[in-house]
Every structure is written in C-alpha cells, then in structure tokens.
Amino acid sequence: MNKLPISNLPKLYHQALPEITLSLPLFFIHPPKSGGSTVRTFFDLNLGSNQFSDFLWNRPRWNNCKQKFSISKFGGGHFSFGYHRALKMAVNYTTILRDPLARQISHFHYARSGKNGEVSQGVPISLMEAGAMRGDISIDEWVSESYDDLNLFTKMVSGHPNPDTTSLQVAKNNLRAHFLAVGTCEDMSSYLLRLCATGGLQMPFFVEANRAHPKSPVSPVSDAAKRKFLETNRLDVELYTEASTLIAQDEQSYGPAFADALEQVKQIQRQINSMPNPHVHDSFAFGFNDEHLSKVRTFIKDCNLDAIQHFLTQAREAKYHGRADLYEGHVDGILDGVVRGWALNFTHPAEAVHLKVVCGDRVVATGRTGEPRADVQAAGYDTPTSGFSISLPKNMVSPEEDLHVLIEGTSNRFPSSGPWRLGWHLA
Template sequence: MPFPIFFIHPPKSGGSTVISFFDLNMGKDRFVNFVWDQDGWGSCRAKLLENGIGGGHHPFGIHRAIKHPVRYCTILREPLARQISHYWYAASGKNGEVKRGVSVSMPEALVQQGAMSLDEWVGESLAGKNLFVQMLSGHPVLNESSLALAQSHLRQHIGTVGLCENMSEFLLRLAGMSRLKLPFYFEANRTIGAPKGDIPLSDAARQKFLEDNHLDYELFHDAKRLIQNQVDEAGHVFSNALELVQVIQKEINRLENPHIYSSMVFGFDEAFLAKVKSVIGRFDLAPINAYLEFAQSRQPVLADMFEGFVDTVHNGAVTGWAVNLSRPEEKVPLEVRLGDEVVARGWSGESRPDVAGAGYPSAHSGFSIPLPAHVQGGFHVAIANSPESLNNAGIWRQGWHCA
C-alpha cells in the first residue's frame, strides 16, 4: 500500500487552495490538519494512516515524529510576493480570524494596528527569512548545509513540488503522483482588501529582502527547473491534459465561491463541493485520464526515510541506533564523517528492544562503530551516501558531545 501523503504547507503560498483539491477528491474533512502538541500528534497520526492525506505548516521531517514514512508534496511561491501577501493578510486581521481567537505574532499585531509599514515588514523579512529552505531542509536555524539539504529533499523525498503561480499545472502533476482523479481547485483564503497592482515598496527594502533571502531564491529557481524537466519529459500527453484542466478550471472559477475569503479550518461546504463536481462532470476527461495513466506508470522512486540517534562516544566507539522507516527489516549503512571525509563505517543491526518499545518498527536498530585512534573530535554520524545526519549527531569528541 502506498505511503500516506503529507503536504508541507508554507504560509501564504496557496496552501488552502491546494487543500480544496484534496477535499474535491476525497470528501469533506478527510485532509488531516496536523498540530504540534504531542497529544494532537497521536490523533493526527492515526487519522493520517487511515485517510492517507494530511499536512500543515510543518517542515520536512514529520515522518520522524510519527515514526512512519510519508510521500511529501509542497508548493512554493515567488519569495517577495509571499512576503508581501503575508503583510496584507496580517493587515486584514487574517481575514477576520483574529476576532475569532486566531493567534498573531507581535509584528502581525503591529501591522493590523497600522503601526508597521510594508517597508519595515519586507526589509526585516518578518514573515520568515529563507522560509522555504527552512521548511524543506527541516533546519530550524539555517547553516551552510541547509540549502543543499533542502535541494536534496526536493529531488529525493518530495514526490511533487509546485508553484503557487501555476496552480493547475501543480495539481495535475500532484494528481498523477497521488492517484487522485480530479486536478481542480477553488480559491480559498484570498486576502480581503489586498491592494491590486503595483505595491508601494522602496528599492532599499526590496534589495535588502533579495539579499537576505538569496537561499530561498536559489531553491525557488531550482524547483522551477525541476518542474520544467518533468513537464518536458511528459510531453504532449501532459500539455493536452493541462489545456483541458484550464478550460474546466475557468468554468469552476465562475461559480459563486463562499470560501474565497475564508480559511479552510472550519471545513469546506459540501453543497459547494457538489457544485464544483457537477461542473467537472459536464466534460469528457479522456485527455486528463491519459496523462494520469502515463504518470502513474512512471512513478518516481523516492529515497528511503531514516530516523536515528547517537547515544554515546565511549571507549573508542560511537554508539546509537538507526532505523530505515521505509524498509525496517533492512540494516542501515552508516558513516562517521570528519568534515567531508569518511573516517569509519558501520551498520545497524544490534538488539535495541527499547527502540521498538518506543514505537519504531525495528528491534535490531543498534550500532557501535569503532573510531580510528587519530579521530579525537569534530566528527558526526550520517546515513551512508546521504546528507542526512542522525539526531544528536552534531560535532562529537571522544567522550562528550560539544555541538
């Protein structure tokens, strides 16, 4: 059975609209909106495994928290456009949701009160600096390897990435990956009262934003190249399907939409979902079905997902545990790296009933890797042939963990 899909939902990048696609295909409230608290995780995990689809404003790595592999998808947006959109969303009181008790940050509150300008907001990247790299790397604090890790995740673990600016194209490819049949949406949570046309933003604020968020721009352009390669590979079978999708989407957009300025937190209206489906039902979907059949016959092979922990460095060996969540019966190849140099290798496979008792799918995940005598410090433990390091595997020295 395919692994469940987890949608990494960057704020103000069209995520609520993406969720309308899932509701159209799977029914109202089947999408599991994840929460951070531990009690919520248990309930969300159970629903995700049952329903097969969920997501939230969470970075790459939810497979570690739920101890189960997932197929990731995500959507990106031109970084400055996303930053500006968030400003006007805050100014609107998050489309009125603040009055209903939705939380706001201090900068968002100042924007709503009219006490912070767009220049101040953009110049300081107050809706998040290099947010896409943070979310796709899973690094809460960026370092020199964060961009490379985000790019690796984009290619190896994220089954479909799309652009907010090309929603129909994204959803058509996402339908191909997810085996869902209807690559359509209706717009949701558009900002009330957002100004149209040119935005009054100073050149100084714009330039500072571009400099401060250069990692996001590298990732954004990398995603655009990756998408174009996939579209080119599919050729006319994709372009024919997309042409029909866009025709049908124009008809859907003519409906009176009750969700255009509202959050999906309270669920989509079932009567409106039925109206959207009735529009779709007027068309022959043969070109779309042809692409979906093509895409499903060429599913990308995603890399395995791992979890692990470095426990100790003692008596000349580094010990811990590692699990291949995708194939838990297999041993995990490990490397001890000093910078870019591999100084020792080993495998999991030792008995660790405590790991299985904690809910991980293997009781033989332990490892103990002897260290060369000359390696006294500065090393970390990683999955072999991967940029992924184990948890608690920053910079170690013999006998103690220092970073």
C-alpha cells in the same frame, strides 16, 4: 504494500483510470501564504470532507489525527521536512512554493486584515502579525526586515530551523529525493495535474481560498525594501529558482500528453473560477462548504475530460519511481573509542542501516545496526535491533577533530549526528 483507496474516490471519468499503488502516505508541507489553503480544496474535492488530516502540534487527540492519516493516506500542515520523525513512519512529501517577495507582501496584507477576520474567531496570530494588524508596522518595514520569517522555504524544505548555505543544498536534495511533486502558486494547475499523476487522485482542480482580504490601500513597497528582502532571503530565491527548474523538467518528461491535459485543466479551471465562491477569503480552519464543493464536482463531471484522462492513464502506466528512503536515529555518545547509538530505516524497517564515521573528508570507521534496543522499540519504533556500536581505530582521530556519524549512500542526517569530538558532543 497498502493500496490507495481509489475505489472510494468520486467517479468522474467515463472509464476507470489505472490504479496507482502507493506504499506511503502523502504529507503536504504547507508554507504560509503560498496557496496552501487553495491546495486544501483540491484534497477535499478529491477525498471528500474530513478525510485530509490537518496536523497541529497543540491539537487535542493528535494520535487520532495520526490514525486517520494512516488510513486516508493524505495529510499535512505548517510543518517542515522531517515531520515523519514525529509521526514515526515513512511518508512521501509534497509542497508548493511561491515567489518569495510576492509571498512576503501577501503575508503583510493577510496579517493587516486580521487573517481575513479570522483572528477575531480564535485563529492564532504572531506578535509581528499583530503589529501589522494594528498599523504599527508599515509594508516597507515588513518587507525590508523580513518580518515573520527569514528564508522560510529553505527552512521548511530542509528541516533546518536556522537555514544557511548548507541548508539550501539539503533543501535542493530533498526536493529531488523525497517529494512526489513540487509546485508553485503561480501555476497551481500544473502542480495539481502532476500531483494527480503521482498521488493517485483524479481531479486536478481547486477552489481559490484564503486570498488576503483588501483593507484600506497602502503605499507601494519601495525598491530599497525589495532589494534588502531579496538579498537577505537569497536562499529562498535560489530554492524557488531550483524548484522552477525541476518543475519544467518534470513537465517535459511527461511528453506532449501533459501539455494537452494542462490546457484542458486550465479551460475547466477558468470556468470554476467564474462560479460564485464562498471560500475566496476563507482558510480551512473552519472547514469548507460541502454543498459548494459538491456543485464543483458536479460541474466537473459534465466537462470533457478526455485529454486529462489520457494523460493520467499514460502517466500511471509508466514505471513509477519511488522516493529515497527516510531514516531516524541518535548518537548516544563516544566513549572509550566506541561510537554508540541507534538508527532505523522508516521506509524499510526490517533492513539494517549502514553507517560511516567521517572526519573532514575521511571515512575513519564503518558499521551497521543490529544490536537490540528495547528502549527504542518501547518508544514506538518498529525495529527491535536498531542499536549500533562502531569502534574507532586508534590514533586516527585527535581530540581536536570533528566527527560526524552519517548514513551510507544518503544525505540524510539525524539531529545528533555531529559534530562530535572524542568523549563529548560539540554541538
């Protein structure tokens, strides 16, 4: 396993904190207008500038960005759960959510301001955001019609592009199984303190960034628009409630040391918030001011950090529970009663993947990987024997029944897992 290079991080504590060994990089899922730019300042405070890998699909030299991510072990972007498939590696995930209605209103003001003026500097904008910027879309329309996205959190945490009630359950399972920490914009300090405990970082502090710049006043959102938004985004409302419950359980599990540390974090954070801040309306698109972040680090160094240090020491000495394994695969087809495809375990590439074929609530066949697949290995995956062939018992499945190929012992599915019918793919 690769050790997180804590020795290279800024030394701010009087005594060295116990090192935490992480075998996987940490990927930050950044939902728009949920405090993610502020979280980015947390990473820059801890890692230094240009160490966090900001992933963009259209970014030149994407492979260089991936290589940096493999070395620094910290990165992220506006991407959904499942980005490990594009990276072709196992990762730990983390994310921050926000009250869905508050996020939608904030997004309107952000779009209306031309993304704090950064649209004029080349930052991309959607058609709906452009409409709000021109004044063609009112705040009531923006909220009631759920403009720019619907059930955004469920979409990003589940990895399902068109979320439904099944996606909500997947998103809930993912939060428990694959996220080192989840936070809310409403309590940034709790999130960053817990992320320091599990992610091996030292400073649970931030510099507020990318707050929507006020333009001219607008009318308040009508109650009717709010009601419609909450109804059509009920998946996100339920997921936000679930995340809040998980956070409360996480905080309680750490015991009284967490509460003492959190109070100290918030006291120091209030003083940081009172400092002149050049980034309050800036995104990370053009980087952060190293001189300002250096001043914040120097200020933190002079603070009493005893309660924080005590908590992090206690948390890191406790047994660390890793996240569930991550998988990838593909069903090539069902022909002559045999299901063929490939699958692999990103977290433990050398291990065989155990599979089952289900029809409704019946398991009709099982199998495992172990066949050579040179094409899969040539595509950049580390497992040479990822292939599988699973024979279906005769007369147990009719041509009208749906089949799914699932991974044993996990809710993970790969995109082509089903539904299938004998001889052809239904989806």
